[in-house]
Amino acid sequence: MAESNAAALRVLVVEDDPVTAEAHAAYVERVDGFHTAGVAHTGHEAIRMLRDTREGRAESFDLILLDVNLPDTTGIELCRSLRAVGIEIDVIAVTAVRDAAVVRSAVSLGIVQYLIKPFGFAAFAEKLTAYRDYHARVATAVVTDQQEVDASFAALRTTSTADLPKGLTRETLDRVRAAVRAAPAGATSATELAAALDLSRVTARRYLEHLADTGVVERASRYGAPGRPEVEYRPR
């Protein structure tokens, strides 16, 4: 794909852990239309690379894949510094932090996507392709009307295309996940979940089993009562 590489978007990976950085860089290469153009392991290094870029001393970047937790600063702080000096490069935030306040800050600093670690390649590719669509739109359009702007914004909206195994729906899966997380005792059996969600036990079991397979919940047994022991599912 020489031609798609020629127009490929250049990505700067910013991530302190070398192994993770390498993994992210490899992920980037796997997504069509993207190319890892640099890796930085600290905030300072990232800033320096971007400054060099600006002054024509180095290749430039289209997008930063930015870890929020860095040894010398935070991604949020780094992003603020960039904006302050007028660098308008787009940013995808990558973080293990599950804090709504960080999300708010990130949005206000103009990050285009927000990825929560750990993530698989599917989730990663989804965010990048969404960004590519957005980029293509604003790059080509010279004059814009409200519809064009709306369409560009909509391109950044990801529709959670994470493919489910046959027989499962996203709708139901969401409900099941929510119910498991909100379980009073911290653990739920298939029978209990069925009652709570007004589903059949068979269906409840199907989804719980899927969540167990994908590592979202843990399986355990609950003894004590007469009869066969119950299998309980507990989030982790």
Place this chain on the structure above:
Amino acid sequence: MAESNAAALRVLVVEDDPVTAEAHAAYVERVDGFHTAGVAHTGHEAIRMLRDTREGRAESFDLILLDVNLPDTTGIELCRSLRAVGIEIDVIAVTAVRDAAVVRSAVSLGIVQYLIKPFGFAAFAEKLTAYRDYHARVATAVVTDQQEVDASFAALRTTSTADLPKGLTRETLDRVRAAVRAAPAGATSATELAAALDLSRVTARRYLEHLADTGVVERASRYGAPGRPEVEYRPR
């Protein structure tokens, strides 16, 4: 509406033309959950008000309705100044400029919506309510997972209901919307809607699906009977 005003989002209108500023302020008041908390006519004035706010000398704001063309600066420049000093207030850009580069800049500076002048109240209200949905989500959620984040972003990035994809008619869409809103149980399935409007199920589904994509209605599943569950659409 005392109670809704108490929780209403406080908006700062920044617009040089006094007549337009007044019009925007009035628009804000008309949208449920919003309140015009201040008006500034220049960039300096806006900055001063926000600084006063920060130092506790004045009421604070949740959102700026920011005109891009100001007598003493541009909205983009103003926004950059805010970010530089760490003010994370959300911004809706309002402009007559139809330039993709400005849109890009605006996005990178974290503007949450982008409105092109001239606009009617419907377009205006759509953007504000979308922001309100986003705000409600990130304000309440303490812990977030990827899906929660995606949903929040999706709220900000709704496509306009005005533009129709190929295969849909304005007239039919209006009929469908009206029917969904007037649903007796509050929720309608594609089959029910088809019967009510004397359309085929296929067509009913096409329109409902469009409304779901644009965030006008919500999708849910209706279980209970044996057989595949029904998908029901519910206005929100």
Place this chain on the structure above:
DNA sequence: CGCGTTGTGTTCATACTGTTCGCGGCACGC
């Protein structure tokens, strides 16, 4: 050690979903 009891794991009928493709009507060009 058999037996009741309780929940598990599976199979299969079922009704709704999602998609494909052809029809019919409308507007435009010749």
Place this chain on the structure above:
DNA sequence: GCGTGCCGCGAACAGTATGAACACAACGCG
């Protein structure tokens, strides 16, 4: 007036998410 192309709509067809029914497995108890 008459093709001709386009486009929104619906009949028909697989596909599939669910629950009823059923056979079995694990435990307590006599």
